[in-house]
Amino acid sequence: MDKIRQNTLHGEVAERIRDLIAQGALAPGSRVPEKQLCEQFGVSRTPLREALKVLAYEGFVELLPNRGARVAKLTKATLKSTFEVMQSLEALAGELAGQRITEAELANIEALHYQMLSHYKRGNMQEYLLANQQIHEAIVVASQNDVLIDVYKNLNHRVRRVRFTAELSNDYWSQAVSEHESMVEALRARDGAALGGILSRHLRNKVEMSALEEMAE
């Protein structure tokens, strides 16, 4: 995220608003009260409105002419679209990571993988999902493609608020774990094509989608 230091005021404000949205403090579809947030953050409206412009582009809010900003609704259709794109990007990341991953990155992913396995065996889903997430992010970073990393992180941010709410069935869960096993093997073999294929068929996102059928309006 912060390839350039995010130490600007509008950057800080944007980050905090993202958090508010992710936490649900700002409900989807509700208006974003500029004045209230200003005093809450202790800043004037100028940096806050700059932050809103950025958030609008990132897809967190939508700007209505002369009517301010509303929190984006994140419909089921949007979620589906987002996961489709993320899955495709992960496939590309896998392909590239197979060619470009460093020893250190591989070791890190293996460590995460074993952590994830241990969480799986203990049935700790929250920790499992966290490690899972970190593995996918690490693969994206290992692609060494800055544009890919940026776009992926942005999309990941957008769906952050619905992550970690999924309830996995045991069948899905065990299959996802076995796919992760194959992923690590492909990484060790530096087999980008195989890894890309696994990731493009990896059902993590599909699982999350199905788990989200009820929510998201």
Added chain:
Amino acid sequence: MDKIRQNTLHGEVAERIRDLIAQGALAPGSRVPEKQLCEQFGVSRTPLREALKVLAYEGFVELLPNRGARVAKLTKATLKSTFEVMQSLEALAGELAGQRITEAELANIEALHYQMLSHYKRGNMQEYLLANQQIHEAIVVASQNDVLIDVYKNLNHRVRRVRFTAELSNDYWSQAVSEHESMVEALRARDGAALGGILSRHLRNKVEMSALEEMAE
């Protein structure tokens, strides 16, 4: 681009700055003179700076703390990364378009395809590239995936300034045309898998990359 009306002042300003960058009026690496652009556009600094925040997240400029904005340099590495991602997104678009394309969209793409062929036969490269571009965009739109469309258009914007400068060799050109032939066939057959495969191997971007070897620092 304008899913919501872009009729805001900062949106207009952003568009005009994008144009200036694409036209080369603002050189890569050079600073963005706020004051000068303000009087040039006849607006105050507030909407202009809001526009710069957006452009920063779009990748057109980078913000240096307390030193304003510089036009992003678009190095060869960045170009390569961008094309990698775009190619992957096009592959996904092809896959989805195969399942979801409407009759009208298909007819439109076929019409563009024949226009493109005619430009090819006449050796009119500029017109060929334009039609080519439109076909790829139309396939992306036919994917019916709004997130994909947004991300793709953004990346397309970024590389706009280096498009249409490529000089294609005859070998590359004829191969690209034959690949386009296969693409239209796959679309007619609603064969998303095939179309995705063709697009992921389509060498248009590679051609452009090679043609851009010398430029972009």
Added chain:
DNA sequence: GCAAGGTCTTCTGAATTCATAATTAAGGTT
């Protein structure tokens, strides 16, 4: 003559002020 330190100018970052548009409430009319 060259370098180092300081000051001055210019530009960015943020707050405040001003204007305009929208929404809501109140009053009048039907």
Added chain:
DNA sequence: AACCTTAATTATGAATTCAGAAGACCTTGC
């Protein structure tokens, strides 16, 4: 009593003002 119209209030959009930082230029000392 209900609905429409109008006015007032509130919030957004933009300009201006103010403060702080960076860069340039000049002066002075070595």
